[in-house]
Amino acid sequence: MKILTVLVPVYNVEKYIRRCLDSLLLSEVLDDIEVLIVNDGSKDSSVEIIQEYCIKFPKTVTFVDKENGGHGSTINVGIEKAQGKYFKVIDSDDWVNLRGFVELVKRLKEEKSDVVLCNYRKEFTYNSKSEYFEYDGLTDRKHYNFNEIDLKILHGEYFVMATSTYRTEILRTSGLKLMEKTFYVDMQYNVVPITKVESFTYYDLDIYRYFIGRKEQSMNMDNFVRNQEHHKRMLKWLLEYYTQISSQLTANKREYIEIILTYTLNTHYSIYCEYDKNHERAYKEIKEFDEYLLCTNKALYDRLDSMAYVRYNRKTNFRFVRLDGTKWKKVMDIGRKVKERFV
Amino acid sequence: MKRILVVSWYFPPINSSEGLVTYKLLKNSKFEYDVCTQESNSLWSYGKNDYLPECKNVRKICKKGDSLKQWKKAVIEYFKKHEKEYDIVMTRCMPPESHEIGMEIKKIKPSIFWIASFGDPIADNPFVLKGLPKVSPYSLQMRYIRKMEIREMVSPKRILKDMLWKYRQRGPKEELSRERKLEHDILTTCDKIIFNNQYQKEYMIKGYDKAVMEKGVILPHSFDSELYDVEVEERTNKKVRMVYVGHLDNTRTPRILLKAIDSLKEENPDLKERLEVFFYGNMSSKDKVYLIDHELLDIVQIKKPVDYRTSLAIMKNADWLIHIDANLCDMMNENIFFAAKLADYIGARKPIFGLTMFDGAGADVVRMVNGVTVSYTVEEIKNYLYLIVYKNYETQMNEEGINIYNAKEVANKFDELVEQIR
Numbered sequence: 204m205k206i207l208t209v210l211v212p213v214y215n216v217e218k219y220i221r222r223c224l225d226s227l228l229l230s231e232v233l234d235d236i237e238v239l240i241v242n243d244g245s246k247d248s249s250v251e252i253i254q255e256y257c258i259k260f261p262k263t264v265t266f267v268d269k270e271n272g273g274h275g276s277t278i279n280v281g282i283e284k285a286q287g288k289y290f291k292v293i294d295s296d297d298w299v300n301l302r303g304f305v306e307l308v309k310r311l312k313e314e315k316s317d318v319v320l321c322n323y324r325k326e327f328t329y330n331s332k333s334e335y336f337e338y339d340g341l342t343d344r345k346h347y348n349f350n351e352i353d354l355k356i357l358h359g360e361y362f363v364m365a366t367s368t369y370r371t372e373i374l375r376t377s378g379l380k381l382m383e384k385t386f387y388v389d390m391q392y393n394v395v396p397i398t399k400v401e402s403f404t405y406y407d408l409d410i411y412r413y414f415i416g417r418k419e420q421s422m423n424m425d426n427f428v429r430n431q432e433h434h435k436r437m438l439k440w441l442l443e444y445y446t447q448i449s450s451q452l453t454a455n456k457r458e459y460i461e462i463i464l465t466y467t468l469n470t471h472y473s474i475y476c477e478y479d480k481n482h483e484r485a486y487k488e489i490k491e492f493d494e495y496l497l498c499t500n501k502a503l504y505d506r507l508d509s510m511a512y513v514r515y516n517r518k519t520n521f522r523f524v525r526l527d528g529t530k531w532k533k534v535m536d537i538g539r540k541v542k543e544r545f546v
Numbered sequence: 547m548k549r550i551l552v553v554s555w556y557f558p559p560i561n562s563s564e565g566l567v568t569y570k571l572l573k574n575s576k577f578e579y580d581v582c583t584q585e586s587n588s589l590w591s592y593g594k595n596d597y598l599p600e601c602k603n604v605r606k607i608c609k610k611g612d613s614l615k616q617w618k619k620a621v622i623e624y625f626k627k628h629e630k631e632y633d634i635v636m637t638r639c640m641p642p643e644s645h646e647i648g649m650e651i652k653k654i655k656p657s658i659f660w661i662a663s664f665g666d667p668i669a670d671n672p673f674v675l676k677g678l679p680k681v682s683p684y685s686l687q688m689r690y691i692r693k694m695e696i697r698e699m700v701s702p703k704r705i706l707k708d709m710l711w712k713y714r715q716r717g718p719k720e721e722l723s724r725e726r727k728l729e730h731d732i733l734t735t736c737d738k739i740i741f742n743n744q745y746q747k748e749y750m751i752k753g754y755d756k757a758v759m760e761k762g763v764i765l766p767h768s769f770d771s772e773l774y775d776v777e778v779e780e781r782t783n784k785k786v787r788m789v790y791v792g793h794l795d796n797t798r799t800p801r802i803l804l805k806a807i808d809s810l811k812e813e814n815p816d817l818k819e820r821l822e823v824f825f826y827g828n829m830s831s832k833d834k835v836y837l838i839d840h841e842l843l844d845i846v847q848i849k850k851p852v853d854y855r856t857s858l859a860i861m862k863n864a865d866w867l868i869h870i871d872a873n874l875c876d877m878m879n880e881n882i883f884f885a886a887k888l889a890d891y892i893g894a895r896k897p898i899f900g901l902t903m904f905d906g907a908g909a910d911v912v913r914m915v916n917g918v919t920v921s922y923t924v925e926e927i928k929n930y931l932y933l934i935v936y937k938n939y940e941t942q943m944n945e946e947g948i949n950i951y952n953a954k955e956v957a958n959k960f961d962e963l964v965e966q967i968r
Contacts, residue, residue, distance in 0.1 A: 329875030
């Protein structure tokens with residue numbers, strides 16, 4: 204049995220795919236990993252490039268070609284077909300650090316935890332800068348019981364796709380089925396498997412390279428505004444899912460998922476309160492969503508009150524959103540600057 | 547047979563990229579050319595090439611090149627005397643004075659067919675714009691960066707300095723608007739426009755009407771396989787040799803590559819026994835200092851500039867050829883520059899290691915021949931260097947891709963264009 208399945212979802216990535224595959228297919232790990240490439244109906248020459256790798260590494264590279272169904276659909280196929288004990292998703296425009304990846308595979312051979320966490324780096328190639336992310340409250344190689352840890356050691360961070368390697372069995376038993384043709388499916392990936400996770404181990408290894416090639420990619424609030432319907436759909440799904448299963452979860456898992464949901468809700472509220480320039484639409488949407496949240500999960504609704512802008516907006520019945528969200532954003536920006544200077 | 551007048555400030559033996567591009571194109575064309583050029587001024591060029599074979603189909607008409615102005619006048623005078631001999635004129639830029647001559651020629655003989663070839667844009671050249679300061683250092687916008695105190699912020703001295711700075715910026719601004727007008731006049735007056743890549747074409751003629759758009763033709767830079775025959779010293783070691791040939795400066799800088807080498811060396815102390823990197827040509831003093839400060843001279847060597855033909859032999863003798871484009875990501879999403887040396891690299895049939903913007907001309911060319919493209923990140927470059935040096939990473943050159951840049955193919959395309967001219 205292979206130790207690790209690396210899923211590489213592919214959609215029109217002829218410019219990037221070589222970089223990703225070249226970083227994975229090292230002689231040291233070829234026998235231990237499976238690189239599962241799922242093509243999501245690419246229209247460029249991605250498939251031809253992948254075929255080259257299939258020929259060169261027939262025992263390591265597996266190729267699945269399917270009709271376009273979005274990022275989530277490729278992960279669903281990946282989980283179903285994976286043959287490795289562990290499972291990791293590497294987006295085809297990202298890549299891994301060679302040294303770190305070899306070490307990860309080596310350590311996974313002895314691993315028993317449900318999840319393995321590692322560090323990652325955002326690579327802003329447009330200005331040659333990078334931003335390193337690490338779980339600095341965790342200890343290298345330490346085995347943690349998820350239900351017993353003090354969640355403060357995560358410093359408000361959670362397990363994201365770039366940092367986590369799941370035991371494949373956990374993904375399957377959790378019933379994870381990502382939504383198709385929808386953005387933000389990583390939120391589902393971050394929440395659903397946790398319901399079955401009992402333990403995790405942290406490796407202080409610098410592995411994942413998250414590629415940000417253009418400036419506008421990093422200022423992603425514009426994308427959130429553009430794709431707000433997807434964000435809403437996903438968030439509603441998560442809220443309903445969590446509300447339904449929360450009673451079966453341990454206190455730690457509940458708290459952990461609520462941290463993620465609060466963070467995501469904050470993003471969702473700020474899309475309308477700060478960034479959407481169509482103020483009338485924003486007003487309508489946020490009013491509707493706020494009422495929906497109150498009806499669906501009162502605890503999370505109350506939790507959001509800890510955020511000043513949500514609290515004030517609720518008190519003013521979101522009237523400022525209707526007037527001009529950008530003005531509210533300016534007020535927020537000034538507030539932040541004042542806070543930075545004096546607090 | 548059509549007689550074509552070519553106006554090009556640069557032409558061999560003067561060693562410059564533009565001159566060599568013109569040389570390779572004309573040498574492989576079936577038509578005969580009279581090239582108005584100069585041999586006395588090597589300003590903005592890299593010395594002389596005395597070893598290039600003469601083109602049998604090219605007659606050089608050398609005018610005095612003490613100054614561009616004088617040369618321009620001499621070429622126009624020449625044309626006035628010989629206007630009946632030519633039906634087609636091709637002007638080569640840079641410098642833009644060649645196109646100014648084209649404008650004058652078109653005025654003298656409106657029936658002449660004018661082909662204007664652009665190596666780079668004349669106006670709004672991102673490479674030039676990147677170097678221009680955008681905000682006055684005395685402006686209030688700089689108060690956080692310069693950590694101005696309130697006293698300085700309200701000081702009349704600062705306000706005066708700010709005004710003076712803005713006043714001085716009028717020069718470059720006026721120059722820019724002059725360049726824009728010139729480029730506009732050229733694009734609208736000439737009969738055909740040659741670009742070396744699609745991105746450059748889109749960048750330069752966006753916003754123009756259909757008539758201008760239809761004039762645009764893409765003729766890529768090319769290599770001439772007959773020129774790769776100079777002998778070079780045999781290699782005495784088994785190290786992987788990576789070579790960069792050409793000009794580097796503060797904008798087109800190898801710094802990120804040097805950082806990657808430094809980082810790889812830290813992780814692999816035996817790197818110096820496995821890798822050697824040669825830079826032929828100019829490098830900025832800051833990068834040279836970086837090399838010294840980080841003790842990289844055991845791996846990286848800076849060599850003197852060499853003549854064109856020797857450079858081709860050096861390329862053939864390398865394992866990997868390094869291409870570096872300026873990082874203009876803060877100005878544009880797609881690189882519009884196709885460096886002529888890339889075509890020569892392709893002709894050497896050695897794999898190319900392209901440090902370039904992920905989208906654009908440079909990356910497309912490198913990918914076309916199955917080279918490696920890396921973006922401006924230390925980690926990505928380091929990964930590939932490791933693969934090349936320690937894992938024997940190889941790529942198979944794409945023959946079809948190579949052929950696109952063969953001078954014979956490119957000249958054929960050009961000849962077809964000329965044949966269509968009545």
